[in-house]
Amino acid sequence: MKTLTYVTTSDINDLSWPVIEQNTGLYSPATSVFTDFKKTNPRVIEPNVRADVLATIMKKEHVRMKVVVDANNNFLGVVSLEDLSEEAFIKQAAAGYMRDELLAIDLMRAKEDLLAVSYKSLTNSDIESVIHSQKENTYQHLLVVDEENMSIRGLVSANDIVRQLKLSIDTATSTSFAKLHQVIEGDYANSKRLRVA
Template sequence: MKTLTYTTTKDINDLSWPNIEENVGLYTSALRVFTDFKTVSPRLIEPTVRADVLADIMKKEHVRMKLVVDSQNHFLGVVSLEDLSDEAFVKHVAEGYVRSELLAIDLMRSKEDILAVSYKSLSNSDIESLIVSQKHNTYQHLLVVDESDMSIRGLVSANDIVRQLKLNIDVATSTSFAKLNDILEHEYANSKRLRVA
């Protein structure tokens, strides 16, 4: 066993802070709002988890989306809190499913139905271009594919963009890319603060 050294905080006045770029604007690199799975572990779930249990787990973890993977961690799709809404459960029950028997795989969006952005194009883009290209995306998350090794490299969250740009939008609720684009076009159309080069 290793021995730890302890010290008093009586004479400590300062905090350590991360190096954060303060002037994030629409012309900032899109990589600034990218969550890279090479540095942050993805949130995973197995397809056989009960959907109602998964919804509770995600709410407790404050997570809005998980990647669905099989037992070998092969990507199958994504499931978000939007996919696990009461409306989604009602729809499936109306189709003959029993609510308590619905699984993540029943409510997930399959990888065949997901359009992702390439890491290379994202790395050559700015935040504004990313948002405009996603103006019809009604989801909060956009997957990023690394075509060099054909893997899910990470994701971009509309809520992360809101936080980075310091927009006056409540991130306690889900913000889709479409909603974000609409807000930028109308409420922030003339904002010089967001036009930081």
């Protein structure tokens, strides 16, 4: 067993913060807004979790999307807070389902219905290209696939882009790529602040 050293915090005033590129702009590498699952564990959930319980868990954890995996961690799809909205539950109730019967697998977006971006193309792209290519995407997250080993490598979040670019968009609610594109093309169309080379 190793001995730990303890120190008092009475004279400590500072916190350590992650190093974030200060001059992130539209022309910054797309990887600067990429959550790499080789560096950060993916937020996963099994398909048989009750959907209403999952919605509560995700709100408490401040997580807006989880990757759905089976017992062997095989990728099945994704489920977001948008997928677990009250409207989604009402729609399922109208179809004859009881709220407490619905599982994550019933409301998730299956992998067959998802489109992801190639990790290789992401590493050769910039933030502006990601935003423009996703201008029709009404969801907040874009999956990234590593085609070399055929795995979900990570994701890009529209809210992460908003935070990195320091845009005046409320990230307390979900921001879709479509909304982000609309704001960039409108409010920030000629902003020199965003066009960092």
